[in-house]
Amino acid sequence: MAFALTPERDRELTEILTRYPTKMAACIPALHLCQDQNGWISDEVVDWLAHRLDLPPAHVKGVVTFYTLFNQRPVGKHQLWVCRTLPCALRGAGDVLAHCEKRLGIKAGETTSDGKVTLRTAECLASCGTAPMVQVDRDYHENLTLERLDQILTALQEGLPLTVQTPRPTAGSAAAPVSARPQGSTATGGVPPRPASNPPPKLPSDPPAGRAPSSPPKDPKR
């Protein structure tokens, strides 16, 4: 079946092309657009994009096979990535993966028979401070507990909407110690609150270049 980007996505690609001095530089962003539409990068997609960007198909194919995130075969409706690298493993990534495999009845790398979920392991996803974690499609779910993981898996299996329970940084997200919030409301590993004895340093109101801040931060504990 012939492939072509939808007019809307094609306009986006045209806009992307304006950002770079060469057409080739749009290759990876364009492949993401194609994959968003098609789910995976088939040979038809490669041929179409090569033509669109004036590149040899072999170049596009080479790029596709280099990068982990480009699917070279069809995948499930949702992709569930379990980070398995050391910092997550130290905090239970092994249990997370085992639980996913048990509940979905598949091994990492496989897709459920109903085509809903593809389970994969990921290498470090830069969420070490909020481990263990999984990525579902575009969203990170961090500071996982078994209970939360079960909610995620149920939502995926039953096609329910899945909200990111780790609230993204908004009001007062650093107002309590990270440890007090197992669901981790500091989305990115959080900057824990400053001890009361250590008031935040004020930036000088009018600093001529080369002058130290007017109230340097105090040394809190020693």
Added chain:
Amino acid sequence: MLKQTNYLTKVYGLPEGFRLAAYEREARGYEAARRVLTTMSPADVVTEAKKANIRGRGGAGFPMGVKWSFMKPHPTKPSYLVINADEGEPGTHKDRTLMELNPHSVIEGCIIGCYAIGAHVAYIYVRDELHLSKARLWDAIKEAKQKGYLGKNPFGKDWAVDVVVHTGAGAYICGEETSLLNSLEGRRGEPRLKPPFPAQAGAFGAPTTVNNLETIAAVPTAFLLGCEAFSKLSSIHNLNDGGVRLFGVNGHVKRPGVWECAVGLTLRELIYDLGGGLLDDKALLAVIPGGSSTPVLRADDIVDAPDEKSVLHPWHGKSVLDVPLGVDTFRNLGTMLGTCCATVMAEGTDPVLAFQNLMQFYRHESCGQCTPCREGSGWLLRIGDKLLNGTCSLEELNDLHDIANNIMGNTICAFGEGTAMPALGFLKKFRKEFEAYVSGERKGKDARLTLGPLA
């Protein structure tokens, strides 16, 4: 010395703190860029930037100002600033906080950086998985454009500047600067031979500076305070390691997270004062100081620097946990500062299983271009597997040294060292545990990385 600061992180906890309004109100956002563009020449900016002693925050620790000074205009080609936000080093989770919570510091840093090196475009290379980070950066760019801080006449200056977010597609190697440039150009992310260095022929064959995202985000603060004053915030300013930076801690600590402190913090302060100590109050076994490629340190390691000229002499005889986290101090300890995000392992963690876990990572992420790295990373993993299933002989264990040493120095990029160094580090620091697997005293089925089952 523990000295928490909040220059970069002031807007972190605020409602809509990632918006331009909060950045301008709370952190005096874009004041530095305005002053730089309206009162300084590019050459002055580079001279001033050198005084900030910002050591590259991506792991190599190269002085940022010096890197900027390598940029010479090309007769026919434009220059580029490329920001490395391909955060993927296991144990590193700092850049993400900046992109999500303080994206405007990055944009402002890009404006100053571009001006200093004579570039009109900055590409921020963000790993594709970080969808929120990309969205926040794009939003910040849009806000800055609306205000006229980006575009044809930023701050009234007749000097155009633009910032573009570019995405990868899940390859750790693209955090290596030349590989990143290939990926930016739309190619396979295979590292390039150096020379030519990026400053001569980088992105699209043009002069290019590649800075880590946290490095560039620190630039506005440095210029706001005055670069020398910024540098002096550090307790190891005398070692040309200045300013403030983000420190992360993860693994077996009670309070994993990211903090902003003056440079010169010690691992003990990071683990116990900021990280809250170890889970279940266990004893500390080992710590990987700055991302998985930095060789592991044991809790009982002692600094051995009797030579008075040694950088480490002031800490001679003390625990490695009491050495300030600095580029030169940690290099002299036989490890590296890396990204300043420490991975903590408590007593009871199996070092051989940790080694094997990391070797899986390197096996998976080797780009395959150089034989020693492509094949060597596989060998290292296979020996790790054999150790765990009890079929590794002493000879094979000793082969680990040969394999690792034959990767080091024989590859195009530093990924080879990044694989071999932690392998040798684990073997050196935990030889007894490795041998216990050979003799059968330890068995893979008993090996644990966690302190208990997932709650």
